[in-house]
Amino acid sequence: xxxxxxxxxxxxxxxxxxxxxxxxxxxxxxxxxxxxxxxxxxxxxxxxxxxxxxxxxxxxxxxxx
Numbered sequence: 001x002x003x004x005x006x007x008x009x010x011x012x013x014x015x016x017x018x019x020x021x022x023x024x025x026x027x028x029x030x031x032x033x034x035x036x037x038x039x040x041x042x043x044x045x046x047x048x049x050x051x052x053x054x055x056x057x058x059x060x061x062x063x064x065x
Contacts (some may be wrong), residue, residue, distance in 0.1 A: 002052035
């Protein structure tokens with residue numbers, strides 16, 4: 001089971017949502033991406049969980065904008 005965290009961050013212009021996950025091979029928490037909208041963060045977290053649960057850990061990389 002994948003462990004994916006969505007952390008709410010307060011910034012000058014409102015809020016941002018940072019996604020982190022626990023790497024199943026090393027056990028360390030890694031950064032994935034940051035989003036302005038909660039809905040976008042939820043969608044990305046769901047996609048990340050799907051990748052990790054299906055065993056495609058190599059495809060999980062830090063996403064760029």
